[in-house]
Structures are given as structure tokens and as C-alpha cells.
Amino acid sequence: MSTRFTKDALETVPPAPLTVLTQTAAHWVMRGVLDGLHRAGYAGISEAHLALLGNLDCGTTKSAAIGQRMGISRQAIYRTVREMQALGLLRLEEDPERGNQKLVVMTADGEKLALRARAILAGLEQSLCRRIGADRYAQFRAALEAEWGPAE
């Protein structure tokens, strides 16, 4: 492990800018859920998979709509969908009406994984809530949903 750090003390750091704060938070949450899933036996699940899963709770959509919602190109989605399909979490269905596009639908295994992920996330949120206080946490979440939540 010649690549990691050990003990050295951190120096004094002035107020961290919002850029690093938000990124640290996002990384913390993502890492927490991902580690929880891996510990629960779900190997092979990556950040991209989990992100896609989070934007798929709505059930079934065409993959381009997902990409649009996530703010990334549909080509990026495509690879992730393929990978999750190979893992047996998703299925691609032909749309009988629009031969143009296909529908992304979760398999039973996919649903089970999503359920598990939500449980782990709930645990993380609870521990976070306990640490920073209930109403501060409520305002934190409210701010997130107000600005970056669905149907802004």
C-alpha cells in the first residue's frame, strides 16, 4: 500500500468553498451506498449503475429520457444500460408502437437491488440526521429538493 497516507496531521484550512463541500458530500453519499451494497454481496455494481438506478425509480422509460434527466449524453447511458443488462438488472424491450425507440425496464433482480439500495441510503441519511440535527437536516434536504429536485 505505498499509495496511501498514514498519520500526518492536516493543516489549518480556511472556509471550504461550496464547490468542494458539495462534491465531498456527493462523494460521501455515493461511496456509502456503494460500499453497503458491496458488503451486502452485490459485487460488480459501479457508481454509474447506481446513478442510473436512482433515475429509474419511475419504472419504465426510453433510455434517451434518462440521459436527458441525468444531464449526460444518451451514448453514455447506453453503455451503462448494456452493462446492467449483462448483470441481469435491466431489460431492453422493443416498443411495439414506436419501432424507433426501446424501453428500459427493471428485472426482478433489479427491483430487489433498488430496494436494498434505498434501505442502505435511508440508514445513511438517518445517521447523518443524528449527527447534524433533525431540523438542520430537514432544511438541507429541502434546499436540495427545491433547487435540484424533480420538476423544479
Next chain:
Amino acid sequence: MSTRFTKDALETVPPAPLTVLTQTAAHWVMRGVLDGLHRAGYAGISEAHLALLGNLDCGTTKSAAIGQRMGISRQAIYRTVREMQALGLLRLEEDPERGNQKLVVMTADGEKLALRARAILAGLEQSLCRRIGADRYAQFRAALEAEWGPAE
């Protein structure tokens, strides 16, 4: 531009999980500052550069300490430092006492860029504050600093 989206309507989306909320927020802030810098004429500045800059406000440190603070390997920092050095934003100084390690110090151009970035960020925060309300924003920031701020 066959890779982007145009008008399509977004479908109904249930409550977004904290994973996507935090990631969306982080992406929004980072993108905002980065776009502002590019519009201001600072080309060639990447996300990694900006992130490094945010953890460098303290003035001068050895690069390994920066990596430690950012939670990434010192090898990852090294490349970014090199790039910013090539852009004339940073300088690597030999530490006369510890021949072992070097000091990362900002050039005048670097300071100017940092100043500009902070100004853009302040503008973003202000507009955000105006949209979601002052005290909600205050709690939002307080939560971020309490949990993921410096010297937790």
C-alpha cells in the same frame, strides 16, 4: 450536434434519492464556476484544476498533504499540479530543509484566477440564496460545513 437533446418533455419523477440530489448539486456548482471562468477567458481550466485550487487557498503546502485533504492519491494530485504548472498557475519549489519534498505555491496568475473563481462562486451562491430563501440557504450551507467541512 447529434449527441444532445432538444425539447422533449420530462416525465413525472418521484422523490429523488439523496444520491442524485447531492450529485446534481455538486455538478451544478462545479459547472457554473467552470463555465464562468471559460466565459471570462480562462480556457484550459478543467474540473480537476478547479478542485485542486479550492483546496489550495491555504497558500503553500506539499502536494501530498493536498491529496490527503482531497481524499485522493498523491499520484493523482501530481498530474494535476503538473498541468497547472504548465498553465503557469502553480510553481513547484524545492524545500531547502526537507530535500525529500517540494512545496506547491501559486503564481501571480494563479492568485488572479483563484480570485476570479471565488467571485463567480459568490455570484452563484447569491442567486441560489435568492431562489430558495436566505435561511434555508444558511441551513444548507451550515449542514454542509458541519458534516463535510474542514476539521470536522
Next chain:
DNA sequence: CATGTGTTGTAAATCACGTTGACGATATAC
């Protein structure tokens, strides 16, 4: 009906940013 325009799925090359592993040089503790 024919034709242009837009959206979708698919594929490949490339880029950005991180990791791991390895190595020499220096600092430090025994």
C-alpha cells in the same frame, strides 16, 4: 406520395480523472 427534418439506438475513438504498483531519494527511529 415524396421529401426534409428531428429523434433514437448503436458503435467507435478519444478524453478526463482517478487507481494501483513500483522505484529512488530522503527523513527518522532504533
Next chain:
DNA sequence: GTATATCGTCAACGTGATTTACAACACATG
């Protein structure tokens, strides 16, 4: 003086995104 740890440096690699390209289908308009 020898063992151990840290730092800087280099190379290989993985992952997740972008860009470019193209064929197929949808739809509006002539």
C-alpha cells in the same frame, strides 16, 4: 548503520464521460 516511512515521480490501467458518425424510424410539410 540499518530498518522503516514518506515523498516525488513514472508507467499501466480502469471507469465514465464526450465527440463524431450513421442507419432506422417519426412526423410535418410541400
